[in-house]
Structure formats: C-alpha cells, structure tokens
Amino acid sequence: MIKTLIKGAKIVNEGQTAFLDVLIEGERIASISSNITATPDVEVIDASGKFLLPGCIDDQVHFREPGLTHKATIGTESKACLAGGITSFLEMPNTDPQTTTAQAFKDKLDVAAQSSWVNYGFLFGGTNDNLEEIKAIDIKTTPGLKLFLGSSTGNMLVDDPNILKEIFSIFRLPIAVHCEDEQTIKTNLSKYLKKFGDDIPIKHHPDIRSAEACYLSSSKAIALAKETGARLHVFHLSTARETALFQNDVPLSEKQITSEVCIHHLWFSDEDYSKKGTHIKWNPAVKSAADRAGLWEALNDDRIDIIASDHAPHTLEEKNQVYTKAPSGGPMVQHALALMLECVNQGKISLEKVVEKMCHNPAILFSVKERGYIRAGYYADLVLVDINKEHTITRDNLLYKCGWSPLEGTTLRGAVTHTFLNGALMYENGLIKEFNKAKPLSFMT
Ligand code: DOR
Numbered sequence: 001m002i003k004t005l006i007k008g009a010k011i012v013n014e015g016q017t018a019f020l021d022v023l024i025e026g027e028r029i030a031s032i033s034s035n036i037t038a039t040p041d042v043e044v045i046d047a048s049g050k051f052l053l054p055g056c057i058d059d060q061v062h063f064r065e066p067g068l069t070h071k072a073t074i075g076t077e078s079k080a081c082l083a084g085g086i087t088s089f090l091e092m093p094n095t096d097p098q099t100t101t102a103q104a105f106k107d108k109l110d111v112a113a114q115s116s117w118v119n120y121g122f123l124f125g126g127t128n129d130n131l132e133e134i135k136a137i138d139i140k141t142t143p144g145l146k147l148f149l150g151s152s153t154g155n156m157l158v159d160d161p162n163i164l165k166e167i168f169s170i171f172r173l174p175i176a177v178h179c180e181d182e183q184t185i186k187t188n189l190s191k192y193l194k195k196f197g198d199d200i201p202i203k204h205h206p207d208i209r210s211a212e213a214c215y216l217s218s219s220k221a222i223a224l225a226k227e228t229g230a231r232l233h234v235f236h237l238s239t240a241r242e243t244a245l246f247q248n249d250v251p252l253s254e255k256q257i258t259s260e261v262c263i264h265h266l267w268f269s270d271e272d273y274s275k276k277g278t279h280i281k282w283n284p285a286v287k288s289a290a291d292r293a294g295l296w297e298a299l300n301d302d303r304i305d306i307i308a309s310d311h312a313p314h315t316l317e318e319k320n321q322v323y324t325k326a327p328s329g330g331p332m333v334q335h336a337l338a339l340m341l342e343c344v345n346q347g348k349i350s351l352e353k354v355v356e357k358m359c360h361n362p363a364i365l366f367s368v369k370e371r372g373y374i375r376a377g378y379y380a381d382l383v384l385v386d387i388n389k390e391h392t393i394t395r396d397n398l399l400y401k402c403g404w405s406p407l408e409g410t411t412l413r414g415a416v417t418h419t420f421l422n423g424a425l426m427y428e429n430g431l432i433k434e435f436n437k438a439k440p441l442s443f444m445t
Contacts, residue, residue: 001026002423005038008048009384012355013374022052024380027423031376045425047384050417053355054374055087055118055381056337057362059260060176060235060308062153062329063089065111067096072313072331072401074108075115078438080334080399082117082427085416086309087381088371088441089118089333090362093125093146094154100125101133109141109440117432118421119371119381121441123176126167128160134167139445143366144173144233149217150180150209152283153312153327157182168230173445174258174366175225176233179217179242180284185209193324200323203273206285211239214284218242225257233365234259236310238284240294248302252364260306261295263336264406266343268292278319278326279406282310296348299357305365307357309336313402331400335407341387341414351387369442379439384418391415397430 004024011020011032021036022029038044058081064072074091081089091108093099099108105124112120123146124137134145147167151157158164159182168175188208192200200208218234222245225232237243237259246259268280269289280286298304312329319326340354363372370378392411395404419427426433 003042004423004425005036005042005044006047006052006382006384007036007044008046009050009052011052011374012351013054014360015352015356017352022374022382024420024423027379029374029376029378029380032374045418050384050386051351052374053085053383053385054359054372055383055419055421056085056358057088057368057372058086058309058311058333058336059090059306059362059366060092060262061089061311061333062092062094062313064095064313066107071315073115074112074120075117076399076401077311077313077333078117078120079432082419082421082432083399083416084334085337085383085385085419086333087118087383087419087421088120088368090121090123090143090366093123094148094152094156098125098127098154098156100127100130102136105142113437113440116438117426117435119438119441121366125156126158127156128158128163131163131166134171139173140443141440142173143368143441143443145171145175147175148178149221150178150182150185150213150283152178153329164224165228168224168228171230174231174233176235177221178235179214179221180209181213181216184213184216198322198324202277202281202323203270205273205281205323206270206287209283209285211241211287211291214239215241218245222257229256232257236260236262236265236284236308237295237304238265238287238291240291243294243298243303246298246303252305252361255305258305258365259303260308261299261304262308262310263332263339264310264330265295266292266299267339276406278321278323279330281326281328282330283328300349300353305357306361307340307354309333313400315402316404330406331402331404334399335393335405335412337383337385337416338412338414339407341385342412344387345413367444369444371441380420380423382420383416385414386417387414389413389415389417
C-alpha cells in the first residue's frame with residue numbers, strides 16, 4: 001500500500017487552522033497529528049509554507065458530454081479540475097441527450113468511469129414531461145435534481161406550474177434551480193431587439209436578464225418550497241436583493257432552503273462588459289458592483305452556503321458572435337479556487353470560509369459520503385496551496401478543450417501546487433500525472 005506523509009503544512013479544516021501532519025495510506029487519510037514520524041516505507045512531501053485544504057467539491061459544472069463535445073468533454077474538463085484543486089464535481093443535465101432518463105444518467109456515469117480525472121456525480125434533469133423518470137430515480141447514485149426555471153443553454157425550461165408543484169411535493173433530495181423569470185426576460189429582450197436588432201450591446205445583458213427576473217423567479221421557487229416542504233437549493237445568486245430571501249440563523253444541515261454563488265458573480269461586475277464583451281455573458285447575468293458587494297456580504301454572513309464555478313465552456317467562435325447568438329457561459333474550474341485565494345489575499349474572505357463554502361458545505365448539502373473534510377478514515381482528496389505564489393492566466397496554460405478563459409491576462413496571488421485524489425498525488429506544480437480512474441461519489445441516503 002502506498003503511504004504518503006504530508007509534513008509541515010498548516011491545515012485548514014472545520015473552521016480551524018493548525019500545523020498538523022497528515023498520513024495517507026492507500027486511498028484514505030490514516031492519521032492527522034502533530035509531528036508524525038516518517039517510517040522507511042513512506043514518501044514524505046515537505047509542505048512547509050503551504051496550506052493543506054480538503055479537495056473542493058464543485059456543485060455546478062457543465063462538461064458537455066454527451067452531444068456537445070466540440071465544446072468540452074468529461075475527460076478534458078475534469079483534468080482542468082485537478083489543476084484547480086477541484087477533486088469532485090456535480091455535473092448538469094443540459095447535455096445532448098439531456099440527462100432526464102435513467103438510461104441517459106447511467107450512460108454519463110459509464111463515460112465518467114472511463115474518462116474522469118476527478119470524482120464525479122450527476123444531477124438528474126427535470127422537464128415538463130419526465131415525472132415518471134423522476135419518481136424512479138435511484139437515490140443512492142443521484143445527489144439531486146436540476147430544474148431550469150429560466151431558459152438557458154439546452155432548452156430545459158420547466159414552466160408547467162402543475163408539474164413543478166408535483167415535483168416539489170414528491171422529490172425529497174435537493175432540488176437545485178436556475179432562477180430567472182422567463183416572461184420578464186422575454187419582455188425585456190423584445191424591447192432591446194426592437195431598438196438594436198441582433199447586435200444588442202452586451203452592457204444591456206443585465207437589463208434583459210434583469211435583477212427583477214432573478215428576484216421574481218427565486219421568490220416564487222422559495223414560496224413553492226415552503227408550501228410543499230421541498231429541499232430547495234437556489235443556484236448562482238447574482239443580485240443583492242435575492243440574498244434577503246435566505247436565512248443564516250440555523251446551521252446548513254437544518255436549512256430547507258439554501259443558496260449558491262458563482263465565482264464570476266463574485267469577481268466581475270457590469271463595469272467589465274466594455275472590456276470582456278460576450279466572454280463574460282452568463283445566465284444569470286453579471287450585474288452591478290453593488291450586487292457583487294451584496295453577494296460578498298451574504299456569503300460572509302452565511303446566507304449563501306456554497307461557492308461554485310458553473311463551469312460552462314463554449315468555443316471562442318460561438319462566444320464571439322453577436323449578442324443574440326453568443327451563448328452564455330464560460331470555463332472556470334481551473335482557476336475557481338485560485339481566484340478565491342486572491343480574494344483571501346485582498347481581505348474579502350477568510351481561508352477558513354473558503355474551505356467551508358467550497359469543500360465542507362457541498363458535502364453537507366448533497367450528503368456526499370467521506371469527502372469534503374480532512375478527517376481520519378475519509379478519502380484523501382487534498383489540495384496544497386501556496387497563498388503567496390503569483391501566476392498569470394494565459395491561453396497557453398489553459399487545460400480546457402475550448403482553449404480560452406474569461407480570466408486571460410489576470411494575475412492572481414495564490415496558487416494550487418499539489419492535488420491528491422483518492423490518496424494519489426495527481427497534480428504537482430503544473431504537471432499532471434498519468435491517468436488514474438476516479439470514483440463515483442456516494443451519497444448518504
Ligand atoms: O451561463 C450559463 N451557461 N448559464 C446556464 O444556466 C447554463 C450554462 C451553459 O450550460 O452554457
């Protein structure tokens with residue numbers, strides 16, 4: 001059995017930061033203690049000056065396989081996860097075919113079993129007409145359901161109020177929702193189309209996919225969850241106003257209604273459209289600096305529970321089209337954690353809070369078994385970071401199949417140096433080791 005001793009790091013885990021050594025035996029953490037002595041059969045990693053974190057669990061990624069593999073594949077994007085310190089992901093159902101049947105769900109798991117570099121799980125997709133499939137979901141392999149309550153990539157809008165009520169009433173795992181009110185968006189869009197035709201200036205994206213559309217849809221979903229007792233998780237909050245809909249007076253494990261924020265909504269604001277154009281076109285839209293400030297506040301006071309990437313690659317050719325044709329979404333997994341380390345350096349958030357929101361909380365919320373923490377007996381999914389290391393994101397150091405990033409040219413202080421997956425050192429200072437099969441996530445049901 002391979003044994004690795006990580007020595008000299010400051011461990012950030014469960015709200016504490018302390019100098020502790022970690023011994024890995026095989027796939028799991030064997031012990032955590034101060035000054036573990038190395039035996040001759042142990043490989044020692046000198047981690048002095050670094051922080052050791054649990055591997056991140058990204059609860060919202062789009063890896064495009066099957067059907068949209070000209071943009072990305074599970075193989076290419078999960079490799080980028082390794083470099084970014086993301087050791088597990090939950091992938092979205094807006095592929096082609098959509099993940100809305102037991103067969104499509106199984107097919108995705110089969111592809112990931114052969115090609116994923118990090119541990120994987122898939123949200124099942126709900127539509128206006130797959131209620132029977134939803135009822136038959138295997139809760140041992142499924143973390144939750146994804147519903148698009150506003151249309152986005154993949155035409156998965158669920159807008160039948162009776163179906164929605166039924167899904168919310170019967171489904172007892174987390175229901176993760178994309179909230180943007182369709183009618184509001186349509187009305188706004190037609191106004192701008194009249195004025196500009198297809199070439200609407202990108203700065204109007206947040207006027208079309210407006211704060212109002214987000215608030216209306218989130219508050220409706222929350223009201224329905226309260227009425228039906230559904231376990232609701234609202235994805236990618238983008239406005240300050242919506243944050244008032246969430247509570248922070250009970251621990252996450254007791255919340256019925258939770259929320260997520262994405263890296264791009266914490267990083268960009270509408271001031272960036274003039275420089276970045278459609279490369280920062282997302283649904284929901286990046287909004288004002290005041291919205292961004294409200295998101296930071298809610299993240300730090302625990303009304304927001306999770307930080308995710310919403311990694312959603314499209315090709316540059318697709319993104320460079322006029323407003324109405326350019327798809328929304330961009331690739332983020334490779335730099336999601338590094339960006340948050342930069343934010344730690346800027347004093348916007350503590351490293352302990354980053355670990356809570358990117359590692360512990362996704363594990364709690366989706367009942368992920370034996371991951372998300374540095375605990376003896378848990379899988380050794382671990383990340384070493386150098387909080388002071390500066391690096392610049394350039395096209396030649398990207399691992400995404402689409403080959404571009406909305407962050408190109410950005411210099412960050414804070415870098416992932418090592419990623420361990422199921423006990424194996426898989427990424428070290430820019431180098432990825434030989435392919436090693438990852439594992440399906442298990443869920444406590
Ligand atoms: O910007 C987005 N892109 N938002 C979504 O909801 C979907 C995603 C995608 O799949 O492209």
